[in-house]
Amino acid sequence: MMRTAFAALLLCLASGAVAQSPGRLYDQEEIGELLYGVRQELAEIPEVGWNAYVLDHETGNSIFARADLYRAAGDGDQSLGKERLAMVQFLNRIYLNDLSIGDTLVLPTHLGLDPRAYAPFPRRYEGAAEFDKLFIIDKGVQAWAAYENGDLERWGLVNTGAIDSQTPAGRYNFNWKELDRISTLSPPGERWRMRWVFNFYHERGIHVHQYRMPIGEPASHGCVRLITDDAKWIYDWAEPWRTTAGTGARGLASANGRVLEQGTTVLVLGDGEEPVDGPPARFEWNGDKPSLRVVDLPAHPYEVPPGTDQQRTFDRKRRQAAATS
Known part of the structure; x- marks a missing residue:
């Protein structure tokens, strides 16, 4: 479970694209568990790409749109998907129940990797x-x-x-x-x-x-x-x-x-x-395509x-x- 949960944390590193939840604090214990649950050899970590996911549903209902998101993240299992997505809220000032039609999430192309894959x-x-x-x-x-x-x-x-x-x-x-x-x-x-x-x-x-x-x-x-x-x-x-x-x-x-x-x-x-x-902007956008903003050392x-x-x-x-x- 923890292997897929960390990457799910990073589903929304782009700030300003989703509903904001100001004034809340990180759950430090939960973040620690998810950040450091997986360790790989650096050379074996694959490159990660990023895609935009826009919440939408034919009914215009945000609850149904979130349910679609949870099923997508959980490979068809809505409960599992919501669990995998739990820490998105802490990394980018969003809470899952605050997500609405039209909000944009950024999803990694690979889940469950060493956290350095998403650095x-x-x-x-x-x-x-x-x-x-x-x-x-x-x-x-x-x-x-x-x-x-x-x-x-x-x-x-x-x-x-x-x-x-x-x-x-x-x-x-x-x-x-x-x-x-x-x-x-x-x-x-x-x-x-x-x-x-x-x-x-x-x-x-x-x-x-x-x-x-x-x-x-x-x-x-x-x-x-x-x-x-x-x-x-x-x-x-x-x-x-x-x-x-x-x-x-x-x-x-x-x-x-x-x-x-x-x-x-x-x-x-x-x-x-x-x-x-x-909130910092951790992604750059070329049209509707996001890419990770990597620090220029x-x-x-x-x-x-x-x-x-x-x-x-x-x-x-x-x-x-x-x-x-």
Whole structure:
């Protein structure tokens, strides 16, 4: 069941084409189960195409049109089809019962594949081949990707900073991490609890962390929100910095020392285009034919401008080392 359910999640990655359900939150546990239920060798994952499905019925009745959709998704079994389609609502701010005549869904040509088949990131990033690990956040598609030696290892969803508190683009490194932290921006009388916190911009206190996530759109005060499974995975996968006060695994206390070795490189992409305000557009359309919007990565990660003095310092060290080698 889980093998077909994940691809069904992606039946409507195109935003704005269907009835919107604002103000609702991702069911993080359910998304985690569906995102990571299938694993294949990267080279064995087939290419996926996309087709538009327009809800219609000769009676003009939306209930009958949804029933036709469920039967199509369930190979004739309406109950199975509705189950397979359950997570469409969480990925694109739609709820199945909100769908009406004329709403457009985007269906993948293959179901039940490794989730990397549906990633809005290239499966191979040649420019990052020299990086053991590279972490990328793209504000345009509101998603993240983890690469190992240039191969896509995993990807997921994010909420970056809202329109009036955008997450700054640039090149960073993971610094210190803490399992549990209360946000310094918590208002009086409230405690905004962040879990599996991994900082990448120490001076401004910007991290990736688990938190509640409105469906599909930027929402934070500058940090990057993740679902629980992703926050846990990144916390264990990425490397923290090493300073004279210890490694970043010691938490904020490690910031009291001088940086000896940077952590995993982090790229925040998405400036140079209109700020995301509302659900991201993950598909491009040529007439009535949709295609997945794949993030255009820089030729090399170091082409992304440094975002902090830490990056500029280590850039100078790299240039000096290259000049003397």
